[in-house]
Amino acid sequence: MIRHLLSAGDLDAATAREILDSAEQMDAIQHRQVKKLPALRGRTVVNLFFEDSTRTRSSFEIAGKWLSADVVNVSAKGSSVSKGESLRDTALTVAALGVDALVIRHPSSGAARRVTEWVDCPVVNAGDGTHEHPTQALLDAFTLRRRLGELAGRHVVIVGDLTHSRVARSNVLLLGLLGAQVTLVAPPTLMPAGVHSWGCTTSWDLDATLSGKVAGDVDAVMMLRVQRERMGSGSSGGGKATVGYFPTEREYAINYGLSPARLRLLPEHAPVLHPGPMNRGLEISSVAADSPRSLVLDQVRAGVAVRMAVLYHLMAGSDEPGRAESSEPRQLSGEGVGVRA
Amino acid sequence: MPAQPIPDTPTDLSPGFIPPAVPQSAARPAGTKTVLQPDDIARVLDRIAHQILEKTSGGEGVVLLGIPTRGEPLARRLAERIAAFAGVEVGLGSLDITLYRDDLRTQASRPLGRTVEPAGGIDGRLVILVDDVLYSGRTVRAALDALTDLGRPRAVQLAVLVDRGHRQLPIRADYVGKNLPTAAEEQVRVRLAETDGADEVSIATGSKTSTGGTS
Numbered sequence: 001m002i003r004h005l006l007s008a009g010d011l012d013a014a015t016a017r018e019i020l021d022s023a024e025q026m027d028a029i030q031h032r033q034v035k036k037l038p039a040l041r042g043r044t045v046v047n048l049f050f051e052d053s054t055r056t057r058s059s060f061e062i063a064g065k066w067l068s069a070d071v072v073n074v075s076a077k078g079s080s081v082s083k084g085e086s087l088r089d090t091a092l093t094v095a096a097l098g099v100d101a102l103v104i105r106h107p108s109s110g111a112a113r114r115v116t117e118w119v120d121c122p123v124v125n126a127g128d129g130t131h132e133h134p135t136q137a138l139l140d141a142f143t144l145r146r147r148l149g150e151l152a153g154r155h156v157v158i159v160g161d162l163t164h165s166r167v168a169r170s171n172v173l174l175l176g177l178l179g180a181q182v183t184l185v186a187p188p189t190l191m192p193a194g195v196h197s198w199g200c201t202t203s204w205d206l207d208a209t210l211s212g213k214v215a216g217d218v219d220a221v222m223m224l225r226v227q228r229e230r231m232g233s234g235s236s237g238g239g240k241a242t243v244g245y246f247p248t249e250r251e252y253a254i255n256y257g258l259s260p261a262r263l264r265l266l267p268e269h270a271p272v273l274h275p276g277p278m279n280r281g282l283e284i285s286s287v288a289a290d291s292p293r294s295l296v297l298d299q300v301r302a303g304v305a306v307r308m309a310v311l312y313h314l315m316a317g318s319d320e321p322g323r324a325e326s327s328e329p330r331q332l333s334g335e336g337v338g339v340r341a
Numbered sequence: 342m343p344a345q346p347i348p349d350t351p352t353d354l355s356p357g358f359i360p361p362a363v364p365q366s367a368a369r370p371a372g373t374k375t376v377l378q379p380d381d382i383a384r385v386l387d388r389i390a391h392q393i394l395e396k397t398s399g400g401e402g403v404v405l406l407g408i409p410t411r412g413e414p415l416a417r418r419l420a421e422r423i424a425a426f427a428g429v430e431v432g433l434g435s436l437d438i439t440l441y442r443d444d445l446r447t448q449a450s451r452p453l454g455r456t457v458e459p460a461g462g463i464d465g466r467l468v469i470l471v472d473d474v475l476y477s478g479r480t481v482r483a484a485l486d487a488l489t490d491l492g493r494p495r496a497v498q499l500a501v502l503v504d505r506g507h508r509q510l511p512i513r514a515d516y517v518g519k520n521l522p523t524a525a526e527e528q529v530r531v532r533l534a535e536t537d538g539a540d541e542v543s544i545a546t547g548s549k550t551s552t553g554g555t556s
Contacts, residue, residue: 018452025437025453034490039440067440312440316450 008173027305040069063307137170152179160224372546379540385518390422404432409454414535432459441483478512
């Protein structure tokens, strides 16, 4: 069993399946009179969020509460972080309060792994910069598995701002682990460095990929958000934020947005996913986002069950004496990991 | 999981008939002793089904909840027998207790079993928990907690295939297939056709490799 969940690469296929199977059982709680399981009673989970988040933070909070843990949210705004406290000091402070698990989101890649060097409790990476977001990959796999059945041999296309996407990295690792084939589609400027070592097909042509001409028939398509906030310094200036990556948002939407016409290129059974929040009209049209084939809200709903399963797997038995540390993690190249205290 | 038929007991009952050897018998530790053969288990379940009908005035409002893993097939077999004996359809479901265990802090996480609420729920009904082995009583305690979160049954009873003693909590079974006096070091091993390929209850001395029956 793993001690932390920092990367989808920390998992092996058996553990990933066990978490997804557990999530399936956890999901049943949503239909029950009493939405409470006693598994983490008397334990404290701290959500340490240095970046804005709606669905990840609230679903971690609900997941902890439904497992009867006490959940505390600490966000950078309104905490001592805004007074200039370092990540290390904040982590040590929170740990000193007697925390049993730490869920951390941070704008710097590798932040969660760095924190594991300072605290004793299990750490869950809820998104570190442009590096990884393993629970998002798990909930995507959970949602896909519900719609398509087992994912081995399935073909998933991931489209959009791959360079800045932690969701893409975690999904590539996890889908590969579960035996699915992945094709990455992005304009050349948003294709990550080192992507050729990821073991995926890559393409710049969305139409050809969706119609099966690049890597065979498509079983699902995942649209990624264009992350304006990570595209250089001009973030306040509207369209200027994307300078250097693509000429205009309109051009991006035309070439890489999931338009109604592109939706029709997909085979009947193939669902559409988006990790949210969506830029409607940019990477996804409202027709696609609101179509019956869209699993966007299923993904959000799966988030709670999957995060319950993750917290359970990391925290059950964490008092066990001599519990083994996790083994060497797998990493995707093209992402510098380094956070200074 | 679709309902599975009751496995056939050996049909050849001629005097010289020797039941086919259990596949694992060669690999077993020396101290293993079979205490219930397939036909014993079938007879025991017949009796429990009759007792349930007798004690619940014909099975009115009864819901059988099997505790995974092996309580599930046992509950299904009992429901099939009750239907065959009295023509009564009792409710059937399963109740996973993993997240209600009292040793979650110290034991590594285990895979979760299924909880399936019977059609119509459990409110106001007579729930009979079904498990393979009654030992410390901690599983049943956890199951009682889990039941509270599902609803409010009229009453709760307990049916087990084997009661091996050594209770650590004030819990007793209403229906017992076989009382099996054991030493604490011994392992009671229940195998069922649905989960393990064959029906058998055996006792092993000292080995800690048992797959079930530690509840």
